[in-house]
Amino acid sequence: MMQFKLFFRKEMLEMGRSYKWLWVPLVFLMLGVMQPVMTRFMPEILKSAGNMPKGMTITIAPPSGAEVLAQTLGQYSSIGILILVLSVMTMISGERQSGVSQMIFAKPVSYVSYAAAKWASMLSLVTASFALGYGGAWYYTVQIIGAVEAGAVVKAGLFYLLWLWFAGALTLLVSSLLDPAPGIAFVSLGAALLLSMASGWLPRYTVYSPGSLPQISAQWLEPAGEAKGAVGAALLCLACIFIFFAAAVYRIKLRYSKG
Amino acid sequence: MTRELLQVKGLSKRFKDREVVKGISFSIAEGSCAALIGPNGAGKTTTIRMLAGLLQPSGGSVVLLAEGRPVADPRPYIGYLPQMPVFYPWMTGAEFLLYSGELAGLTRREATRETGKWLDAVGLRDAGKRRIGGYSGGMKQRLGLAQALIHRPRLLILDEPVSALDPAGRKDVLTLLQRIRLETTVLFSTHVLHDAEEICDEILMMREGEIVLQGSLDHLRRTYSEPVIRLEVGGDEVSRAWLAAAGGKDFVVQSEISGGRAKLRVADVERAALELMADAVSRRVTIRTLEAGQSTLEDLFLKAVRS
Known part of the structure; x- marks a missing residue:
């Protein structure tokens, strides 16, 4: 426990000094706020674009607040995941490659605390960034588009957060397996993308897949939304995060210990 | 002071189909200073990494004795400095020492005290407040020594501590080692014989994964000259x-x-x-x-x- 605190403090300090605590939340906030603002001002933006034929009129049905929030989540599914993967991908592989971890593991330290601190700091970064961005999106949606039912927003947000946790945990696992950073980014992004696409193509086989979490959270936001398989998917996702953690601990141990 | 501190028996390491260390045996007495000498590629670093517990041996055993009894986990008793020590460039020297001291099990207060002491000892008192990213090779090596010694280990294991340094940095580190060896048992690898002669009393000579010669410096001089x-x-x-x-x-x-x-x-x-x-x-x-x-x-x- 003592060592976990030390490792965790070090991870937090590192994320602070490398400005991750600044730019990741900022990007998430920007992504979140952009969607309602863009939607609200879309007619004006189109008008001022200037290359429209004369006399053309565009009528855009004003979307509901819930729809705008669902679109925001769509933004996080692409750029949000990319930022997340890029910001945590070298957390384990970087220390292994540079050789710092040699000095760390020659000391009487526990591999579980080491990995747990990585996981905990990744989860804090993701949670804080998403909470800030999603909160911003919610605030602006209510201000300029229309009210949304709070229960649905919170539920959708929690399920989406679970999906981001999954993506982060997956990235850390790959980081413990592979050395080159581009390889880590490619594998984790590819796997996350495949999972979420698979639940679009084969909904029958992927009811409980973590990849269906983004859809589930969008469903919560639909009027009278009821998401199928939500609890199952959430539980399976948490189980996956735990398995990824255990696998990474095993992997780190295998590389260094007398095991 | 002739109690044994480290016993190595039949230690071997195989990478795929290549045997890098071929069943070597030796022991190190408490209070001695042993040098592992050999040309590049003799298996020195592999041996050192196995002794430090960073690499799983393919065969054989490494036993560390504390108060004459074997210990289950040797890591608290060992200080290790890798060949090219790498630190977190965003930390300051003092922060890194504090961090490694606490990781090794010191309390916050002990670690703070030892950090100040070792920064002085290795001549990094002022540089300790600066980020490690701006340190020279010699400063990193000295910081590496300090982090290996901060928890008062019984055995200090160094992998090529001076090979990559310029003459001035090398002299600094060797002088430090001469002082350290009065208090701690030291094992270090080198391919420079002169360094070994300067501070060591025991020699282990390796070639192609085997120990070809071992004994005290005097004994070797007498027998083989x-x-x-x-x-x-x-x-x-x-x-x-x-x-x-x-x-x-x-x-x-x-x-x-x-x-x-x-x-x-x-x-x-x-x-x-x-x-x-x-x-x-x-x-x-x-x-x-x-x-x-x-x-x-x-x-x-x-x-x-x-x-």
Whole structure:
């Protein structure tokens, strides 16, 4: 426990000094706020674009607040995941490659605390960034588009957060397996993308897949939304995060210990 | 102080189909300073990494004894400095020492005290407040020593501690080591024999994954040194020709001749010196130097490595 605190403090300090605590939340906030603002001002933006034929009129049905929030989540599914993967991908592989971890593991330290601190700091970064961005999106949606039912927003947000946790945990696992950073980014992004696409193509086989979490959270936001398989998917996702953690601990141990 | 601290038995390491360390055995006594010498690729780093617990041996055992009893986890008793120490460039030297002290099990207060002490000891008192990213190679090596020693280990294991340093940095580290070895048992690897002679009393010579020679420095000097005559003659034709022929005399066991210099291993150094001089005078050869003495460890090292 003592060592976990030390490792965790070090991870937090590192994320602070490398400005991750600044730019990741900022990007998430920007992504979140952009969607309602863009939607609200879309007619004006189109008008001022200037290359429209004369006399053309565009009528855009004003979307509901819930729809705008669902679109925001769509933004996080692409750029949000990319930022997340890029910001945590070298957390384990970087220390292994540079050789710092040699000095760390020659000391009487526990591999579980080491990995747990990585996981905990990744989860804090993701949670804080998403909470800030999603909160911003919610605030602006209510201000300029229309009210949304709070229960649905919170539920959708929690399920989406679970999906981001999954993506982060997956990235850390790959980081413990592979050395080159581009390889880590490619594998984790590819796997996350495949999972979420698979639940679009084969909904029958992927009811409980973590990849269906983004859809589930969008469903919560639909009027009278009821998401199928939500609890199952959430539980399976948490189980996956735990398995990824255990696998990474095993992997780190295998590389260094007398095991 | 002849209690054993580390016992290594039949230690081996195999990477795929290549055996890098081939079942070596040795022991290190408490309070001694041992050098693991060998050419590049002899398996020194692999051995060191197994001793530090960073690499799982393919066979054999490494046992560390504390108060005469074997310990289950040797890591609290070992300080380790890798070949090219890498730190977190965004940390300051003091922060890193504090961090490694606490990781090794010191309380916050102890770690703070030891950090100040070791920063002074390795001459980084002012630099300790700066980020490690801006440190020179020598400073990193000294910081590496401090982090290895902060928890007062019984055995300090260093992998090529001075090989990558310039002469000044090297002298700093060697001076430090000389002080440290008074309090701690030290094992370090090097391919520079001179460094080993300067601070060590035990030698382990490795070649191609095997220990080819081991023993105390004095013992090795006594047992393996051979009578040698070093000769240097003038640059004229006659002298050169005479020197080239000198290698063929009956008392010469082995000869190395290059240009105007020769190193002759002989059976009886007194007789050889007399005969050589008499011969040289009679043929009007100009001798610049003639030294009758013993072969150095360097010669022994080269012989062990090449044979």
